[in-house]
Amino acid sequence: xxxxxxxxxxxFDIALISVCLxxxxxxxxxxxxxxxxxxxxxxxxxxxxxxxxERMFDISVAFMSAYPSVFRRQQNLPPRPDSPLR
Numbered sequence: 001x002x003x004x005x006x007x008x009x010x011x012f013d014i015a016l017i018s019v020c021l022x023x024x025x026x027x028x029x030x031x032x033x034x035x036x037x038x039x040x041x042x043x044x045x046x047x048x049x050x051x052x053x054e055r056m057f058d059i060s061v062a063f064m065s066a067y068p069s070v071f072r073r074q075q076n077l078p079p080r081p082d083s084p085l086r
Contacts, residue, residue, distance in 0.1 A: 018053025019060070026057065 001009070025031050032050060034043040064071040 014049060015053070015056065018049050019056050020053075021050055022053040022057035025054075 021032065032046065034046055037043045037046065
């Protein structure tokens with residue numbers, strides 16, 4: 001795999017991880033701490049990546065909401081017994 005293929009693969013992986021982090025943040029309220037990063041540039045980069053994941057998450061939710069015949073919203077889900085969020 002060439003350099004371009006590796007860059008595309010890595011950016012796709014980063015996008016998937018950031019969307020997963022956005023979903024975790026929306027459903028549980030847990031978020032990343034950026035204070036452990038020494039460099040302000042790294043903090044901004046992480047903020048940008050997580051913000052991009054939030055936007056991709058919003059776009060996918062809007063897309064899914066536009067097709068109610070395919071996707072449905074579950075109402076009043078009971079909490080799972082093994083869930084730490086009871």
